[in-house]
Amino acid sequence: MTSAMNLKNCGSVLVTGASRGLGLQIVHSLASGGFSPGKIIATARNPVNTQKLPELADNHPNIHIITLDVLNQQSIEKCVEEVGQLVQGEGLNCLINNAGINVVADFHTVTAEKMMENFHTNAVAPLMITKALLPLLKLAASKGGAGGEGGMGIKRAAVKPFHA
Numbered sequence: 001m002t003s004a005m006n007l008k009n010c011g012s013v014l015v016t017g018a019s020r021g022l023g024l025q026i027v028h029s030l031a032s033g034g035f036s037p038g039k040i041i042a043t044a045r046n047p048v049n050t051q052k053l054p055e056l057a058d059n060h061p062n063i064h065i066i067t068l069d070v071l072n073q074q075s076i077e078k079c080v081e082e083v084g085q086l087v088q089g090e091g092l093n094c095l096i097n098n099a100g101i102n103v104v105a106d107f108h109t110v111t112a113e114k115m116m117e118n119f120h121t122n123a124v125a126p127l128m129i130t131k132a133l134l135p136l137l138k139l140a141a142s143k144g145g146a147g148g149e150g151g152m153g154i155k156r157a158a159v160k161p162f163h164a
């Protein structure tokens, strides 16, 4: 594990698309790992429709579930407000832009709408979410991590993209 991914001294991590798949697995790994972050913020567009995420949160009090539809700017802004209330003056240490979709189409069935939805979800949304959370990421980075070391690493702030 590189120093940038060492979760020791990492106060908070936000994972988008945590309802299932890799996002849920990341939340599970973070919660059960040796150095679990103080706050794991698991976002899902329909938390009430997910079963495994609330079950995981019941067993790990550092998991906080927040609603986020990455295609909806109002939802992004509401999420940022709730994250701000959760992390307070500590800011957000790590953002994992995991939510994404796959175009299920070939050359004959692909449409402009499908491509635009794909581009919006996988490229535009992570940019808008990162932009909206930047003040909280900067706040965490300015703290320099526990002990005020000030070096590069997740104990300050980091953004992880999941798309090629």
Ligand SMILES: NC(=O)c1ccc[n+]([C@@H]2O[C@H](COP(=O)([O-])OP(=O)(O)OC[C@H]3O[C@@H](n4cnc5c(N)ncnc54)[C@H](OP(=O)(O)O)[C@@H]3O)[C@@H](O)[C@H]2O)c1
Pocket: 016, 017, 018, 019, 020, 021, 022, 023, 044, 045, 046, 068, 069, 070, 071, 098, 099, 100, 101, 102, 121, 162, 163, 164
């Ligand atoms: N699996 C792989 O082999 C692989 C390889 C390379 C990259 N990736 C990338 O890794 C990420 C996760 O892949 P996966 O296999 O776990 O996919 P998945 O099982 O299809 O899960 C996708 C996740 O993204 C969420 N999502 C989709 N659109 C959303 C929206 N508008 N707002 C909020 N959440 C939304 C889904 O939420 P809902 O439950 O609400 O639909 C779900 O939680 C994707 O970005 C994918 O492109 C995956």
